[in-house]
Amino acid sequence: MPSVAVRNLSLNFGAVPVLKNLDLDIEEGEFLVLLGPSGCGKSTLLNCIAGLLDVSDGQIFIKGKNVTWEEPKDRGIGMVFQSYALYPQMTVKGNLTFGLKNAGVARDEIARRIARTAEILQIEPLLDRKPAQLSGGQRQRVAIGRALVRDVDVFLFDEPLSNLDAKLRSELRVEIKRLHQKLANTMIYVTHDQIEAMTLADRIAVMKGGLIQQLDHPQEIYKRPVNRYVAGFIGSPGMNFLDGAVSTDTGAPRFKAEGIDIPLDNYRFENARPGAAVFGIRPEHIGINSGDDWPFSAAASVEIVEPMGSDTLVWTRLGGQNLTIRVSSERAPRTGDQVSVGFDPMNASLFDAASGVRL
Amino acid sequence: MSNPGTLAAAVVGADAFRAPLEGPRGARPRRALSRRNIFLYGTLIVVALYYLVPLYVMIVTSLKGMPEIRLGNIFAPPVEITFEPWVKAWATACTGLNCDGLSRGFWNSVRITVPSVIFSIAVASVNGYALANWRFKGADTFFTILIVGAFIPYQVMIYPIVILLREIGLYGTLWGLIIVHSIFGMPILTLLFRNYFASVPEELFKAARVDGAGFWRIYFVIMLPMALPIFVVAIILQITGIWNDFLFGVIYTKPDTYPMTVQLNNIVNSVQGVKEYNVNMAATILTGLVPLIVYFVSGKLFVRGIAAGAVKG
Numbered sequence: 001m002p003s004v005a006v007r008n009l010s011l012n013f014g015a016v017p018v019l020k021n022l023d024l025d026i027e028e029g030e031f032l033v034l035l036g037p038s039g040c041g042k043s044t045l046l047n048c049i050a051g052l053l054d055v056s057d058g059q060i061f062i063k064g065k066n067v068t069w070e071e072p073k074d075r076g077i078g079m080v081f082q083s084y085a086l087y088p089q090m091t092v093k094g095n096l097t098f099g100l101k102n103a104g105v106a107r108d109e110i111a112r113r114i115a116r117t118a119e120i121l122q123i124e125p126l127l128d129r130k131p132a133q134l135s136g137g138q139r140q141r142v143a144i145g146r147a148l149v150r151d152v153d154v155f156l157f158d159e160p161l162s163n164l165d166a167k168l169r170s171e172l173r174v175e176i177k178r179l180h181q182k183l184a185n186t187m188i189y190v191t192h193d194q195i196e197a198m199t200l201a202d203r204i205a206v207m208k209g210g211l212i213q214q215l216d217h218p219q220e221i222y223k224r225p226v227n228r229y230v231a232g233f234i235g236s237p238g239m240n241f242l243d244g245a246v247s248t249d250t251g252a253p254r255f256k257a258e259g260i261d262i263p264l265d266n267y268r269f270e271n272a273r274p275g276a277a278v279f280g281i282r283p284e285h286i287g288i289n290s291g292d293d294w295p296f297s298a299a300a301s302v303e304i305v306e307p308m309g310s311d312t313l314v315w316t317r318l319g320g321q322n323l324t325i326r327v328s329s330e331r332a333p334r335t336g337d338q339v340s341v342g343f344d345p346m347n348a349s350l351f352d353a354a355s356g357v358r359l
Numbered sequence: 360m361s362n363p364g365t366l367a368a369a370v371v372g373a374d375a376f377r378a379p380l381e382g383p384r385g386a387r388p389r390r391a392l393s394r395r396n397i398f399l400y401g402t403l404i405v406v407a408l409y410y411l412v413p414l415y416v417m418i419v420t421s422l423k424g425m426p427e428i429r430l431g432n433i434f435a436p437p438v439e440i441t442f443e444p445w446v447k448a449w450a451t452a453c454t455g456l457n458c459d460g461l462s463r464g465f466w467n468s469v470r471i472t473v474p475s476v477i478f479s480i481a482v483a484s485v486n487g488y489a490l491a492n493w494r495f496k497g498a499d500t501f502f503t504i505l506i507v508g509a510f511i512p513y514q515v516m517i518y519p520i521v522i523l524l525r526e527i528g529l530y531g532t533l534w535g536l537i538i539v540h541s542i543f544g545m546p547i548l549t550l551l552f553r554n555y556f557a558s559v560p561e562e563l564f565k566a567a568r569v570d571g572a573g574f575w576r577i578y579f580v581i582m583l584p585m586a587l588p589i590f591v592v593a594i595i596l597q598i599t600g601i602w603n604d605f606l607f608g609v610i611y612t613k614p615d616t617y618p619m620t621v622q623l624n625n626i627v628n629s630v631q632g633v634k635e636y637n638v639n640m641a642a643t644i645l646t647g648l649v650p651l652i653v654y655f656v657s658g659k660l661f662v663r664g665i666a667a668g669a670v671k672g
Binding site: 073079082085089099103150 | 562576
């Protein structure tokens with residue numbers, strides 16, 4: 001039995017469809033990340049699961065119970081918001097107890113749960129402070145505590161780290177992961193940050209235009225994106241795309257473009273067909289002057305070199321098209337150099353030029 | 360910081376850096392009597408005088424006896440200060456048959472203003488909260504109707520309301536006037552509260568719903584404590600508006616229940632006998648004192664509330 005199940009869910013704002021006939025199963029204890037750009041419907045989906053938005057059609061089950069018409073408080077969920085949404089006039093303790101008091105939990109039980117939550121999140125010294133006296137990271141910790149204290153089955157996170165600075169974000173990211181390992185609750189996490197998605201998720205659902213494009217393990221999404229959109233969205237720096245065509249004239253399939261001829265013997269085709277295609281290869285899968293015996297190698301000229309510390313991003317031109325390559329900084333060439341680039345098409349992704357579907 | 364060129368220069372020319380550099384340094388000097396300042400303060404002083412001179416004349420006149428007033432020097436300070444006009448205005452000035460001054464009107468006005476303010480703000484704040492946060496069916500239509508109500512001239516509704524109040528037996532009573540004031544305050548107050556509550560982050564409301572709070576609990580525990588500035592604005596608007604009202608007061612009440620403004624008019628405009636300018640001035644100041652005090656006491660909160668309503672977050 002899935003922990004959370006979404007069946008044929010649709011939501012329209014007036015005439016505008018935001019979610020289109022969406023299906024999603026989330027296993028018990030799973031950490032699922034809803035990933036997508038703003039306006040893709042990921043937050044809307046989360047709000048539907050939370051019961052904060054009425055759905056137009058479809059059903060939502062939590063722990064096998066149909067909660068489509070239930071109030072948020074009766075769904076067994078806790079939610080953490082991007083803006084923390086702490087009640088400004090209450091102390092941290094007041095924020096944590098508000099939900100429990102509403103539910104009529106006994107006083108000694110409230111005290112026990114507060115103590116446990118404060119210990120897990122290490123916010124004991126903050127209990128008597130007001131939210132205005134807390135830093136961003138502390139506020140978000142209290143917001144997580146407010147969900148934790150309710151002792152629920154499912155945690156919903158709506159971009160919880162987006163308001164924090166980069167350093168704090170990576171700290172709290174680890175903390176959320178630790179929390180998940182400790183509690184083993186089902187967690188649904190909305191973000192537009194692919195690093196958060198990759199690091200936290202058991203499975204990622206990449207969304208666009210109210211539809212789930214791909215739902216899979218992070219590594220699988222990274223390695224075998226189902227379409228060009230997912231391929232471009234996941235990975236930083238982004239995947240290289242070379243326009244050209246797949247041809248099978250000479251027997252074995254090859255990818256051909258101006259000045260480029262890539263053998264595709266190693267490529268695992270899902271549906272091979274000749275015609276206009278896009279060849280995608282990640283910058284970290286390309287070698288420069290490596291001396292390895294790549295199935296494909298060619299000469300390219302270096303246009304820009306971007307040092308990023310441990311790595312360096314090299315922008316080259318290959319047959320008139322852009323190709324960015326990620327190399328370790330010691331091996332970085334200089335601007336204007338002629339280099340030999342090579343890669344294995346096994347690591348590449350091929351997409352149909354018109355539909356963007358993986359070939 | 361670690362620009363190599365700067366470092367090298369600092370080492371070589373270290374002594375040169377210790378000596379004070381030539382040229383301007385620190386805050387730019389400003390002349391107290393610049394042309395800009397003369398214009399700025401000149402305008403402010405002229406405008407302030409323009410508003411304050413009438414008040415000065417009123418206060419001065421109210422402290423003079425009638426013989427002194429007849430001399431005609433309205434700007435001259437009183438030679439002999441007397442508070443008799445104030446006492447007379449408050450306690451013994453005659454309006455029609457009653458000769459107990461403004462005091463009766465003052466208490467009438469208090470009994471009209473206090474319930475009207477409380478009732479209208481209580482209802483309007485819940486209206487605004489519901490409109491802003493609970494997107495119920497027909498909310499927009501309801502809001503549009505309410506706002507259109509704000510644009511219909513009062514004069515159109517005077518007679519129908521007379522009939523309405525007569526039919527429910529409240530015509531000529533204080534409660535009739537209280538209901539009228541509450542209703543006419545509703546559009547603008549609801550708009551005020553709706554906009555304020557709309558500026559409260561939506562996630563706060565969502566968090567409260569996830570925490571299991573219902574309509575009233577969110578209103579009283581979450582929203583109300585945050586809405587203090589806008590409540591102050593609403594209270595000030597209503598107190599001054601209702602206290603200064605003349606039209607509804609004269610139409611919907613009887614001489615016994617006339618509010619202070621109507622009674623003031625009756626004192627000042629009485630046609631028999633001499634015009635007692637000092638009493639009239641004192642009575643006018645007394646009537647205007649309540650809104651004036653409200654402004655002075657809560658001016659800062661008022662500005663803060665208006666600003667809070669305008670700026671998001």
